[in-house]
Amino acid sequence: MNTHIAKLGKKTRMSDKPKTDRLWLDIRRDRYLYLLALPGILYFIVFKYVPMWGVVIAFQDYSPYLGMLQSKWVGFEHFVRFFSNPDFMILFRNTMMISLLNLLFFFPLPIVLSLLLNEVTHHAFKRTIQSIVYLPHFLSWVIIVGITFLLLSQSSGIVNMILQWLGFSSYDFLTNKDTFWMLLTFQNIWKETGWGTIIILAAITAVDPQLYEAAKIDGASRLRQTWHITLPAIRNVIIVLLILRLGHIMDVGFEQIFLMMNGAVTDVADVFETYVYRNGIQNGQFSYSTAVGLFKSIIGLILVIAANKLAKKLGEEGVY
Amino acid sequence: MEIFQARKRKSTLAAMALFVALGSSLTACSGNTGNTSGSKDDGNSAGSGGSAKQEAPVTIKIMSDFTISQPPSADNPVIKEFEKKTNTKLDMTWVSGANWTDYVDRLNVVLSSGDLPDLLKLNDVTNPLFQQMVKQGVFWDLTPYLKSYPNLMTYPESVWNNTTIDGKNYVVPVARPLNGFVxxxxxxxxxxxxxxxxxxxxxxxxxxxxxxxxxxxxxxxxxxxxxxxxxxxxxxxxxxxxxxxxxxxxxxxxxxxxxxxxxxxxxxxxxxxxxxxxxxxxxxxxxxxxxxxxxxxxxxxxxxxxxxxxxxxxxxxxxxxxxxxxxxxxxxxxxxxxxEYRGYIGVLAIPKKVSEEKLKRILSLLDFGASEEGGTLSLYGIKGVHYNEENGMKVATDQAVADSVGVGAFGKLFMRYDPYMYAYAPGMTKEIFDRNKQVIDERSKVAKPxxxxxxxxxxxxxxxxxxxxxxxxxxxxxxxxxxxxxxxxxxxxxxxxxxxxxxxxxxxxxxxxxxxxxxxx
The missing domain is CATH 3.40.190.10 (Periplasmic binding protein-like II)
Incomplete structure (x- = not known):
């Protein structure tokens, strides 16, 4: 018995050594590839993993002067305060609604646009359209919100001027609680739809052309081809995008909302991000806002894992 | 090959280090590198403490705001004049305060980074982080020193009282008139x-x-x-x-x-x-x-x-x-x-890492800024260069704008208390100036603090x-x-x-x- 164990131990040790050696050899052999990866790895270590330790301040009464090591530990106090805050439900509702509207109306659009672009046979025309629809992505939110204000302002906006000229009364686009979420979604669609087509178009080009030829011989129309060949072929990509998107369901875009927010619409516009900014940066409550941020990230993580599990159960590949 | 590789690795590391250093200096918001100038002025203050006071100009790192389009450059003649008069070397970091909340955001970052300048402009004593840090003893209690600076003492008593924390003065307010505000x-x-x-x-x-x-x-x-x-x-x-x-x-x-x-x-x-x-x-x-x-x-x-x-x-x-x-x-x-306005546009605090000797020099600098001479220098610049006297009114030249003279930059730091300051702006006729002074007098009769x-x-x-x-x-x-x-x-x-x-x-x-x-x- 004893010898057996000793033997086993020896055996594993034996096989251990060459393994590390082999790893080392591998690294030596592919040293340039590793070197190439180094900046990326360092980037993740320095800017993603090291700062991650900062979340401990969510459980402290953090004071910048005392630092992370000497600040007082308070456990879940900040979380309790956050969840018992009556504003929590409002923030949660706004965040979820804005996110869901985006998911419902914005998410399918890049797919539709890609399918449409895919049907364009004139090559130069297709290229031009593609470039034009990418463009808004490169404009910052400050500019887009500026344009929105110029267009929709009630006292001097062009849209309202046209409305009045046509005999309608002016409409309070910017200060209307009922349409605020739609306005955000619309801005998002205008800005990001084109950019979203990149991945989908790439996936479409990977579809085997023989499938289309076979379908054509069978007499399938273009619509049929799209429905039975293109869509099933890119289903994987769509699902991966959907899962990744669910992970960001609590991130509704600070800049856009912060810039669009005004006194008349705060009830529907205030989201976790703007709340964290107000409390964390402006009021210096670092611990409290870290707790809120941590909560947000955990929800995102749970959703990604759940969506991934679900995707696998339905026989899809998922992200990992 | 080996050497080449080793060197490569080193330079990547160096580049990384530089990157990190850059990052930290950005968060510290010091326009010009943190560490080197920090140690330099420590040396200076020690020097001025030990030997003859007037010889070595003391370097003072200052962070303040400006609300005009361009901050004063380092070789600005008004800064040079201030340095000459007070035997200092002013290492200025100007932060845009055109949008006041932006300045406060930046200020909060500086406060939390712990890398503080020698003289720091704050929005108010009520700043939560500042309050916290005062309690932790990060800033000088100026109460025992202030009495020896007569020009600063010309600020209204209410202004001094309103900027205390637990009855002590941790800050020097930057005065503004009590009347004539929004x-x-x-x-x-x-x-x-x-x-x-x-x-x-x-x-x-x-x-x-x-x-x-x-x-x-x-x-x-x-x-x-x-x-x-x-x-x-x-x-x-x-x-x-x-x-x-x-x-x-x-x-x-x-x-x-x-x-x-x-x-x-x-x-x-x-x-x-x-x-x-x-x-x-x-x-x-x-x-x-x-x-x-x-x-x-x-x-x-x-x-x-x-x-x-x-x-x-x-x-x-x-x-x-x-x-x-x-x-x-x-x-x-x-x-x-x-x-009635609160009578100050912001407050200045001095961290304890500054030696007592240097603290006095900083207060002298501020005292000079609150004097007739310093106040004029701050708001109007140098006579003959930035302004000329006409009928008892100072008329600004184009150079004044070029050198950022006025309330928009220097006036955020150095200010002589003048109850009628808000009555005047460049280009104003005597009639309007007099009417404005009258409005201020009338407001002061009813003004509510x-x-x-x-x-x-x-x-x-x-x-x-x-x-x-x-x-x-x-x-x-x-x-x-x-x-x-x-x-x-x-x-x-x-x-x-x-x-x-x-x-x-x-x-x-x-x-x-x-x-x-x-x-x-």
Missing amino acids: FTNIRKDWLDKLGLEVPKTVDDFYNMLKAFKEQKPDGKEGTYGYTMRGHEVLDGVFTNSNGRWKDVGGELIDANFDPGMREAILFKRKLYEEGLIPPDFSVMKDSQFWDLATTGRAGATAETIEAQFRWTFDQWKRDPKVDWMPMSSLSYKDGPYAP DVAIGLVSETDLKLGADYTKKMADMKTQVIMGKASIEDWDKLIADIRNDPNYKKITQEINDAYKARLKLTNP
Whole structure:
């Protein structure tokens, strides 16, 4: 018995050594590839993993002067305060609604646009359209919100001027609680739809052309081809995008909302991000806002894992 | 090959290190590298402490704000003059304060980074992080030193009292006059054209706005009465109190709970319903307010006397008859009201890492800035270069603008107390200057101080901002008819009964009484 164990131990040790050696050899052999990866790895270590330790301040009464090591530990106090805050439900509702509207109306659009672009046979025309629809992505939110204000302002906006000229009364686009979420979604669609087509178009080009030829011989129309060949072929990509998107369901875009927010619409516009900014940066409550941020990230993580599990159960590949 | 590789690795590391260093210096917000200059001035201060004081100029790192388009450059002649007069070397970091909250954001980052300059400009002593750090002993208690700086001591006593923490002075305020700050300004030439008197009461004010809208004195389509810029000043008129807290028989209550506030909201709602104010005032940017005011589409706005004139001066190029007149006061039930400014635009703090010797040098520098000579240098520059004297008035040259002379940059740091400072702006005629001085004299007779300046409630720092925001948003919504006045009543009733808010009120009252005891023993 004893010898057996000793033997086993020896055996594993034996096989251990060459393994590390082999790893080392591998690294030596592919040293340039590793070197190439180094900046990326360092980037993740320095800017993603090291700062991650900062979340401990969510459980402290953090004071910048005392630092992370000497600040007082308070456990879940900040979380309790956050969840018992009556504003929590409002923030949660706004965040979820804005996110869901985006998911419902914005998410399918890049797919539709890609399918449409895919049907364009004139090559130069297709290229031009593609470039034009990418463009808004490169404009910052400050500019887009500026344009929105110029267009929709009630006292001097062009849209309202046209409305009045046509005999309608002016409409309070910017200060209307009922349409605020739609306005955000619309801005998002205008800005990001084109950019979203990149991945989908790439996936479409990977579809085997023989499938289309076979379908054509069978007499399938273009619509049929799209429905039975293109869509099933890119289903994987769509699902991966959907899962990744669910992970960001609590991130509704600070800049856009912060810039669009005004006194008349705060009830529907205030989201976790703007709340964290107000409390964390402006009021210096670092611990409290870290707790809120941590909560947000955990929800995102749970959703990604759940969506991934679900995707696998339905026989899809998922992200990992 | 080996060497080449090793070198490569090293340089990647070096690049990484540089990257990290860059990152940290960015967060520290020091324009020019943190560590090296830090150790340099430590050496300097030790040197000046040990040997002859006048020989080695002491390097002082300063962070302050500016509100003009360009900050003064390092070789600015006015900085050189300050350095010469005070035997210092000023290492300035100018941060844009054009949007004040941006400056405060940046300030908070500097405070939390711990890498503090020798002299730091803060928005107010009430800054939560600053309060925390004062309690941890990061900043010098200046109380024992201040008495030896006569020029700083010319600042009004209320300004010194209002910037104390637990009865001690941790900061030097940057003085501003108590009167002449933001209040309503009206188009006097429009009044004359329509044969109206300068309004005295809120009813007069309303009638004036109505007349402006209906008769469009400049003939512009879409003329409004009031731009709604700074419309909070009207709240003061109705509650007859300045700021967030109102003293009612020695007890502070939130001015929002005062019945006058309800009246103010209803008044503005009336203005909104009758189209006397722009319908989208709540989303208008400052430039849009000014657009209305300076293109003859609004006859009332709010701004400091001095800044209003700068806009007028600009407007004169298009229409030389324009006459924006600052109002002396407005009255509601409780008599005439004008707000008194807190008397300082910000405060300066010195961290304890600075030696006592150097601390004194910094205070001397500020004292020089508060003197006749230093104040003139800060606001007007060097005689013959930046200004010339004409009829007893200083007339700025083009060089003054090029060298950022004036309140926009140096005046954020060095200021001599002058009660009429807000009466003057470059380009002003003697008549307007005299009229402005008269307005300031009249305001000072009725002006209400903000009783709660500099008072701190621990709970308020933590939770107060949310309540304030809620009330402000509700006001906007009621004014715009998106919520009813009953919604406001309900919100106020809820907040009044909120245990946290009761605590805030209690704490503010405790701080108020403690300060009264200290200042009037």
